[in-house]
Amino acid sequence: xxxxxxxxxxxxxxxxxxxxxxxxxxxxxxxxxxxxxxxxxxxxxxxxxxxxxxxxxxxxxxxxxxxxxxxxxxxxxxxxxxxxxxxxxxxxxxxxxxxxxxxxxxxxxxxxxxxxxxxxxxxxxxxxxxxxxxxxxxxxxxxxxxxxxxxxxxxxxxxxxxxxxxxxxxxxxxxxxxxxxxxxxxxxxxxxxxxxxxxxxxxxxxxxxxxxxxxxxxxxxxxxx
Amino acid sequence: xxxxxxxxxxxxxxxxxxxxxxxxxxxxxxxxxxxxxxxxxxxxxxxxxxxxxxxxxxxxxxxxxxxxxxxxxxxxxxxxxxxxxxxxxxxxxxxxxxxxxxxxxxxxxxxxxxxxxxxxxxxxxxxxxxxxxxxxxxxxxxxxxxxxxxxxxxxxxxxxxxxxxxxxxxxxxxxxxxxxxxxxxxxxxx
Numbered sequence: 001x002x003x004x005x006x007x008x009x010x011x012x013x014x015x016x017x018x019x020x021x022x023x024x025x026x027x028x029x030x031x032x033x034x035x036x037x038x039x040x041x042x043x044x045x046x047x048x049x050x051x052x053x054x055x056x057x058x059x060x061x062x063x064x065x066x067x068x069x070x071x072x073x074x075x076x077x078x079x080x081x082x083x084x085x086x087x088x089x090x091x092x093x094x095x096x097x098x099x100x101x102x103x104x105x106x107x108x109x110x111x112x113x114x115x116x117x118x119x120x121x122x123x124x125x126x127x128x129x130x131x132x133x134x135x136x137x138x139x140x141x142x143x144x145x146x147x148x149x150x151x152x153x154x155x156x157x158x159x160x161x162x163x164x165x166x167x168x169x170x171x172x173x174x175x176x177x178x179x180x181x182x183x184x185x186x187x188x189x190x191x192x193x194x195x196x197x198x199x200x201x202x203x204x205x206x207x208x209x210x211x212x213x214x215x216x217x218x219x220x221x222x223x224x225x
Numbered sequence: 226x227x228x229x230x231x232x233x234x235x236x237x238x239x240x241x242x243x244x245x246x247x248x249x250x251x252x253x254x255x256x257x258x259x260x261x262x263x264x265x266x267x268x269x270x271x272x273x274x275x276x277x278x279x280x281x282x283x284x285x286x287x288x289x290x291x292x293x294x295x296x297x298x299x300x301x302x303x304x305x306x307x308x309x310x311x312x313x314x315x316x317x318x319x320x321x322x323x324x325x326x327x328x329x330x331x332x333x334x335x336x337x338x339x340x341x342x343x344x345x346x347x348x349x350x351x352x353x354x355x356x357x358x359x360x361x362x363x364x365x366x367x368x369x370x371x372x373x374x375x376x377x378x379x380x381x382x383x384x385x386x387x388x389x390x391x392x393x394x395x396x397x398x399x400x401x402x403x404x405x406x407x408x409x410x411x412x413x414x415x
Contacts, residue, residue, distance in 0.1 A: 078250035122278030
C-alpha cells in the first residue's frame with residue numbers, strides 16, 4: 001500500500017478544529033459568567049492579581065484636613081467646623097478592642113476606600129445629629145469589623161471634636177435592602193458595614209452591619225439660622 | 226507709638242487668623258432650597274420625591290458655602306419649572322421618562338447647579354445625576370447604590386484577561402492537535 005503525505009495547508013476540517021473550540025470557549029465563558037457570577041468573580045479576582053491596572057499612588061490623591069483636637073465638650077458651633085467635602089480625610093476611626101484603626105473620609109468611592117473607611121456622602125458627619133453610614137473593605141481597613149460585639153466602643157476623632165459610640169447591634173442584610181439604614185433619621189446613629197461573608201473573594205450580595213449610638217462628643221449647634 | 230500700633234495690629238491679625246471661621250450651617254436661603262427639594266412633584270397623581278440621599282448631600286454641601294437670597298431665588302424658580310415639566314409629561318414616574326424628557330430634566334439640574342458655579346452630569350449608570358465643582362471634584366455623588374461593594378475590587382480587565390487566556394489556551398491546544406495530525410496523516414492511495 002502506497003502512503004502519500006497529506007498537504008501542510010490548512011483544510012476545511014482543520015479550520016473547524018480551530019473555530020469550533022474557540023466558539024465553544026467563548027460561549028462557555030459568557031454562560032458561566034452569567035450563571036455563576038459569584039464563583040467566576042473569585043477567579044477573576046485571582047486574575048486581577050495578574051491583569052491588574054497600573055499602580056497608582058493613592059496616598060497623594062486626597063486632601064487631609066484632620067488635625068487632632070482635645071475637644072470633648074458638649075457642643076461646638078457650626079462656624080468652627082470645617083465641613084469636609086467628598087474624598088477628604090477629616091478624621092480617624094478606631095475600635096481598639098477589635099484592631100480597627102483607620103483614616104476616616106467623607107465620601108465612600110474608590111479613593112476613600114483604598115485609603116481608609118468612608119462616610120456615604122448622602123449621610124452626615126459625627127455631631128450632626130443624623131445618620132452616619134460608614135463603608136470599609138473587609139480585607140483591609142474594616143477587616144476587624146467582623147469581630148465587633150455589642151457593647152464595643154467606637155471612637156471617631158475629628159478636627160472639631162472626639163466622639164464615642166457604643167455598639168448596640170450587628171446584622172446581616174442584602175446589599176440592596178433598604179432596611180439596613182435610615183437616611184432620614186433625626187437622631188445621631190452610627191452604621192458601619194462591610195462585605196459578608198468576610199472571606200469570600202469577589203462580589204458578595206450581603207453586608208455585615210454594625211449599629212452604634214452616640215455616648216459622647218460635641219453636638220454641632222448653630223446649624224440653622 | 227508707631228511700634229505700639231504695629232504690635233497691636235500684629236496681635237489682632239494673629240487673633241483673627243487663629244480663630245478659623247467657616248461658611249457653615251444652613252442659612253435661610255439654603256433652608257428654602259432644601260425645603261423646596263423636599264416638596265414632591267405630582268406625576269399623574271403620584272407624589273414623586275427627590276431621594277433623601279440627594280437632599281442630604283445638598284445639605285452637606287450647603288454647610289460649606291453661603292448661598293445668597295438671589296441664588297436661592299433662581300434655584301427655587303428652576304426647581305419649580307422642573308416640577309411643572311414633570312407634571313406636564315403625563316407620565317406617572319421618573320422611570321417612564323423617555324430620553325428626551327430625561328435630557329430636559331438634566332438641563333434643569335444643570336441650570337440649578339450653574340447658579341452656584343457647579344455643573345451637572347449623568348451618573349455612571351446614566352440614571353442618576355452627579356454635581357461637580359469647578360475643580361472637578363464631586364459635590365453630589367450619583368447615588369445609585371447607597372451600600373457599596375466592600376469586598377475585593379472588581380473591574381472589567383480581569384474578565385477580559387481570563388477570557389483571552391482561555392481562548393489562547395484553546396487555540397494552542399487546537400494548534401498542537403492540527404500539527405500532530407499533519408505530521409502523522411497519510412492518505413491511502415486508491
